[in-house]
Amino acid sequence: MTVPARSRAAEGAGAPAGPPAAPAGGRARPAFLRGRSWLPWLFLAPGLLLATVFKFYPMVEGFRLSLFEVQPFLGNIWVGLDNYATVLTDPRFQSAIGHTVILAVGQTAGGLIVGFALALLLEGQARSLWFLRTAVFLPVVTALAVVGEIWRLLYFPTEGGFLNSLLGAVGVGPMPFLDSPDSALWSVMAVGIWVLGPYNMVIILAGLTGVDRNLYEAAAVDGASIGQRLLHITLPALRPALAIVLTLSAIRGLRIFTEVYVLTGGGPSGSTEVWMTRVFSLGFERNDIGVASAASVLLLIATMLLTLGVQYATRRKAAS
Amino acid sequence: MRGSPRATGTMAMLSTAALLGLTACSGGGGGDDSGPLEVWSRSAPDPAKTYEKVFAAFTEKTGVKVDYKPVMEFDQQLQTRAGSKDLPDVLINDSGSLGNYQSQGLLTPIEPGDIKGNEDIADSDWKGSVGVDGKTYGIPFSRQAFGTFVNKEWREKLGKDVPETWADLEELATAFAKDDPDGNGKDDTYGMVVPGSTENGYLGWWASSYLWQGGGDIVADTGDGTFESAVASPENEKTVEWIRTQFCTKGNVQPGALTATTSNAPFFPEGTAGIYLTGPYVMAEYDKKLGKEKYEVIPTPAGPGGATTLAEGENIYFGAGSGKEADKKQLAEFLISPEGQEIAMTGTSQPVVRLPVNTGLDAAEVRKDDRWKVFQDSYENDAKAFPSAINFTPVRQGLAEGLNAVMADCDSDIPAALDELDTAINDELESQDVLK
Numbered sequence: 001m002t003v004p005a006r007s008r009a010a011e012g013a014g015a016p017a018g019p020p021a022a023p024a025g026g027r028a029r030p031a032f033l034r035g036r037s038w039l040p041w042l043f044l045a046p047g048l049l050l051a052t053v054f055k056f057y058p059m060v061e062g063f064r065l066s067l068f069e070v071q072p073f074l075g076n077i078w079v080g081l082d083n084y085a086t087v088l089t090d091p092r093f094q095s096a097i098g099h100t101v102i103l104a105v106g107q108t109a110g111g112l113i114v115g116f117a118l119a120l121l122l123e124g125q126a127r128s129l130w131f132l133r134t135a136v137f138l139p140v141v142t143a144l145a146v147v148g149e150i151w152r153l154l155y156f157p158t159e160g161g162f163l164n165s166l167l168g169a170v171g172v173g174p175m176p177f178l179d180s181p182d183s184a185l186w187s188v189m190a191v192g193i194w195v196l197g198p199y200n201m202v203i204i205l206a207g208l209t210g211v212d213r214n215l216y217e218a219a220a221v222d223g224a225s226i227g228q229r230l231l232h233i234t235l236p237a238l239r240p241a242l243a244i245v246l247t248l249s250a251i252r253g254l255r256i257f258t259e260v261y262v263l264t265g266g267g268p269s270g271s272t273e274v275w276m277t278r279v280f281s282l283g284f285e286r287n288d289i290g291v292a293s294a295a296s297v298l299l300l301i302a303t304m305l306l307t308l309g310v311q312y313a314t315r316r317k318a319a320s
Numbered sequence: 321m322r323g324s325p326r327a328t329g330t331m332a333m334l335s336t337a338a339l340l341g342l343t344a345c346s347g348g349g350g351g352d353d354s355g356p357l358e359v360w361s362r363s364a365p366d367p368a369k370t371y372e373k374v375f376a377a378f379t380e381k382t383g384v385k386v387d388y389k390p391v392m393e394f395d396q397q398l399q400t401r402a403g404s405k406d407l408p409d410v411l412i413n414d415s416g417s418l419g420n421y422q423s424q425g426l427l428t429p430i431e432p433g434d435i436k437g438n439e440d441i442a443d444s445d446w447k448g449s450v451g452v453d454g455k456t457y458g459i460p461f462s463r464q465a466f467g468t469f470v471n472k473e474w475r476e477k478l479g480k481d482v483p484e485t486w487a488d489l490e491e492l493a494t495a496f497a498k499d500d501p502d503g504n505g506k507d508d509t510y511g512m513v514v515p516g517s518t519e520n521g522y523l524g525w526w527a528s529s530y531l532w533q534g535g536g537d538i539v540a541d542t543g544d545g546t547f548e549s550a551v552a553s554p555e556n557e558k559t560v561e562w563i564r565t566q567f568c569t570k571g572n573v574q575p576g577a578l579t580a581t582t583s584n585a586p587f588f589p590e591g592t593a594g595i596y597l598t599g600p601y602v603m604a605e606y607d608k609k610l611g612k613e614k615y616e617v618i619p620t621p622a623g624p625g626g627a628t629t630l631a632e633g634e635n636i637y638f639g640a641g642s643g644k645e646a647d648k649k650q651l652a653e654f655l656i657s658p659e660g661q662e663i664a665m666t667g668t669s670q671p672v673v674r675l676p677v678n679t680g681l682d683a684a685e686v687r688k689d690d691r692w693k694v695f696q697d698s699y700e701n702d703a704k705a706f707p708s709a710i711n712f713t714p715v716r717q718g719l720a721e722g723l724n725a726v727m728a729d730c731d732s733d734i735p736a737a738l739d740e741l742d743t744a745i746n747d748e749l750e751s752q753d754v755l756k
Contacts, residue, residue, distance in 0.1 A: 072402035073640065074425045152584060157575045160508050179576050181728050265519030268578035269728035270721060284396060285520065286714050287420070 059300075066293035076290075083294035092270065093278055093295065100274040103189055104253025110193035111249050112242070115200025120234075122201070123208050133205075140199045148262025151191045152178070155263075178264050181271035188272050191259055196252065200245045207241025208234070243314035250306050254299060275299055356385035357647050361412040361634075361672070362394035369669040371412075377663055378654045384647045402426060407639030410648055415448060415633040418458050420711040422451040423752065428638040429455040436653045440678045449635060452545035452709045452754055458635030459652050462664070464599050464674035465699035466529055466629035469606070471594035472616040474501035474509075482618050486533070486562060489595065489621040490572070496594040497571025510593040512566060513585050516577040516727060517720075523727075524719030527563060528630050529597060532704050534559030535625025539707055539715060539745065546756040547710055549745035551719070552738045555625060560726055560734050562623075568730040578728055588615075599632065600674050600695045617691045620698065631703035634672075662686055675699050710754050718744045 066083055068076035087093050122133050139147060154162045155177035167173035177187045211234060219229050235242075257276035260266065266273035266281070275295065283292030361371055368390035375386040391397050394413055401407055407426060421427050432438045432446055441460055449458040468489075470482070475492065478499050483489040493511025495501070502509055515522040531538060536556035539547050566572045574580070574587045587593035589602075589609040596602075597620070606615060620627045636652050654660045658680055664673035665686050675683050675696055683692035706712040722741035726732045749755040 071424055072399055073405065073407075149584070152576075158508075160506075161575075178579050184579075261519075264579045265517045265581065267516075267518045267724050267728075269725040270518070271728075281717070285717060287395070287399065287424075289399075 062293045063297055065289055066297045068290050070289035070293075079290065083291045084298070086291050087295045087298060092273065093275075095270065096273045096275050096278045099185060099272060100254060100256065100276075102185065103192065103256055103274060104250055106186075106189045107192040107196055107253045107256075108246065108249040110189065111196030111200050112245060114193055114197030115204055115245065118197060118201040119204035119208060120230075123205060133201075137198045137202065139195045140202075144195070144258035145262050147191065147195060148259055151194075152263060155187055179268065181269045184264055184268060184272045188260055188263055191263065192253070192256065195259075196249060200249065203241050203245050203248075204238060207238045211237045239314065239317070243310065246314075247307055247310045250310065251303050254303055254306070356387040357410060357644060357651060358387045358389070358408040358642075359410040359412065359651070360389050360391050360394065360398075360408045362392065362414070363390040363672070364392065364670075365390065367670040367672045370664060370667055370672045373667060374655070374660060374663045374672070378651060378660070381654065382650055384650055386651070398426070405641070407642055409639055409642040409644050410651060411637040411639060412461060412634055413637065415458060415460070415463075415635045416706050416708050416712055418449060418451060418635060418637075418708040420713060421637060422453075422457050422709075423711055426637075426640055427457045428640050428642075429457055430459060430638065432456050432459075435459060435649065435656070437656050437678070440658075440680055441656060442677070442679055445633075445677055448705055448708055450709060454545065458637050458708075459656060460677040461634045461636045461655055462673040462675065463631060463633035463677055463699055464601070465631045465695050465703035466597055466599055466620070467617045467695050467698060468620045469588060469596040469598060469602070470616050470618055471496070471501070471588070471591070471610075471614065473614045474594045475616075477501055477503070482616075483621045485621050486623045490562075490566065493566065493572040493595055494569065497569075501594065502591065507571075508592065509571075510574040510587060511572040511595055512574070513587045513593045513596040514567075514573050514577040515580050515582045515585055516567075516573075516724060517579050517581045518717070518724045519581055521713065521716035521720040522581050523723050524716040525630070526597065527719070527723055528706070528716075529620070529628065530563060530623065531556055531559050532628035532630075533620070533623030533625055534562070535623070538719060539710070539712070539749070541707055542756040545709065545754065547707060547749055547754050548756045549742045549749065551722075551745060552735075552742035556738055557734050559623065560723065560738065563723070564727055564730065564732070564734070567727040578724060597629070600692065601670070603691065604670060617694045619694055620702075626702065627698075628702050628704050629698055631699055631705040633674075633677075633705075710749065710752055714748050715745055718748060 065076070067078065067080060069079050069083075070076050118136060122129055122136065156162065156164065157174060157176045157179040158164060159168055159174050161174065161177075163177070164174040167175060176183055178184050215233050216229060219233060224232070255276055256274055257280065260272050260274050260277050261280070264272045266277045276299070279292045279295045279299070282288045282295065359375065361368070363371060368388075371388060371390065375388050379385055389408070395417075398407075398411070402424065411421075418427075429451075430449075438446070445460040445463065446456065449456050449460060451457045468483075470492070474496055475482070478495050478501055480492055480495060481488070483492050496509055496511045500507070500509065515526055517523065528538060531551075534555050536553045536559055537550035540550040541547055567577065574585060574593045577585070582598070588596040589606050591610060591614075600617075603617075620629050636655055638648050638652075642648075655664070656678055658678055661673050661676045661678045661681055665671045665676060665681075665683070675692075676686070683696045684690050706716065718741065722737060722744065726734060726737045746755055
């Protein structure tokens with residue numbers, strides 16, 4: 001029964017899980033910074049300027065447009081919250097929310113499990129592992145549109161399709177994958193997990209290097225099984241990494257677009273339509289910029305709430 | 321290697337200044353009566369070369385300079401320019417965009433009688449360029465009708481005749497799927513290619529020809545600039561059922577059709593599917609990829625209501641508030657003249673006029689290619705366009721979504737689905753203020 005006690009100790013000592021400690025006061029700042037308080041701002045200026053022009057201004061403009069019926073040439077008409085009402089009462093948006101949530105939850109969970117498993121398998125210093133990690137990481141650096149096109153080929157819904165020929169060898173299939181409303185959403189999710197898993201792996205690998213090896217040895221001496229070591233040493237030490245992984249995956253899941261757009265375009269029968277594909281088709285295929293902006297603002301709010309929620313949950317957990 | 325503090329500070333200041341300079345830059349405004357005509361077309365680089373040749377000939381003839389911009393993301397870019405109230409002088413884009421642009425106030429009305437050579441354009445083409453307010457907003461530039469492409473090698477190998485009816489077409493599709501027309505001993509060939517995705521309304525675009533051939537309609541013009549949905553009809557029920565039979569008979573339609581766009585369904589030129597209803601612009605590509613002798617363009621097999629196919633085309637539009645009226649008129653007159661049309665129809669790069677709007681020209685003769693006769697006959701006798709006075713894009717999108725849901729389920733309730741679609745289309749027409 002000594003293991004839990006040790007793991008708690010580990011939490012305090014080894015992992016930076018608690019609230020951020022006060023910055024070390026001992027480090028002296030370079031002399032030129034002390035006298036001129038404006039200099040840091042000057043260094044920040046390029047970044048701030050870029051962010052203002054390309055992020056904050058479009059964000060504010062998007063919010064403003066969401067309150068208008070947008071007609072660039074004839075002049076916009078103020079409609080108040082009508083656009084928001086349109087979004088929230090539209091049955092297509094409602095089903096898109098459902099699909100988005102299923103995809104976000106499924107991809108986040110799947111990506112976490114796959115990423116964690118990959119990280120545990122590929123942790124280490126050997127050169128062969130370095131090569132393997134690079135190979136596994138490839139989906140992340142490949143353009144999503146390319147990933148989508150390749151998976152469309154892999155998913156080809158006849159005996160001749162790549163995945164179906166594999167399934168055929170073990171006597172299963174052929175499966176329709178993207179071609180049926182029953183399986184399309186799950187097929188899109190699998191592609192998402194395939195991309196997200198290796199991405200999470202890297203973050204978790206970084207977290208794993210921070211785990212004190214002595215704890216494993218001590219636990220082994222005390223007779224803890226692999227499962228117990230995983231549960232009581234590895235996972236608690238990984239909490240900060242997992243918080244990042246969860247937050248990033250959830251945001252990524254909510255704003256999923258490219259995979260769906262390339263794989264199915266939202267079909268068949270609207271079964272894979274998600275929030276962003278709906279926004280895209282309203283904004284750019286129907287030119288209904290006002291409603292599309294309202295939907296985007298709602299997505300922003302949902303993302304912010306979710307991020308804050310995850311942050312709050314992990315902090316509280318860490319504090320307890 | 322650390323730079324001195326002063327050097328770093330200077331660098332920071334310089335980069336900030338550079339950024340400020342960059343963002344302060346903005347496009348100069350047009351809208352004046354001097355300078356070259358700014359002309360936009362929705363074109364890829366290859367057809368853009370043809371446009372360049374046309375405009376070069378125009379400048380040589382008239383001395384009016386043209387600042388030509390091929391724009392791929394046409395509507396998005398146009399919205400940006402509309403926002404700054406500085407539209408291009410002349411736009412060349414889909415005839416179906418007329419209602420959409422007119423409702424946004426982007427176009428200047430045109431008096432056809434003032435355009436030299438207007439009598440060379442068929443009345444039906446002029447009628448298709450009228451907005452809901454009764455004024456003409458576009459000058460026809462290029463037209464086309466759909467045709468049925470068939471893999472001739474396969475058809476002859478299986479000893480089948482050229483299909484003339486839906487029943488023949490269905491039989492041929494099944495034979496292409498089942499009888500191994502490529503003779504490789506594998507079950508890897510399909511009947512029809514259908515871009516059945518809802519993206520950009522592809523399925524609605526493809527299915528419209530069949531709905532008309534079945535005797536049904538999509539949106540009916542009720543006169544006085546009003547319209548109403550016509551999708552819920554017994555004729556359409558039969559047609560949709562026929563289309564669904566193709567989707568639900570293995571191999572009659574290519575696999576993955578429900579999520580396929582034209583770009584990810586290259587089955588016809590690759591020689592894995594043998595029937596494709598599409599426009600004449602694919603011929604240049606198919607001649608190279610599949611081979612000119614391996615396929616044929618046939619008059620479209622007739623359904624219970626005839627052999628109507630979808631007609632489309634490009635119009636010349638004048639951007640609102642741009643000035644340069646005389647120059648714009650001169651350019652339009654050149655573009656519809658036999659000379660302008662011929663340059664746009666020929667040449668080594670992709671032609672930008674498919675079927676000439678100038679009735680003095682014959683596509684097959686100008687191109688010395690008899691296959692164009694099929695398209696021209698079809699366009700003149702049996703083609704129908706989407707109503708261009710309204711913004712049809714959302715209607716086509718709705719049609720694609722409704723039909724896609726029907727095709728995805730082989731037991732779907734077709735009358736109920738059409739009723740639902742009917743309501744959706746009428747709602748859309750109402751939101752455009754054009755519902756009867």
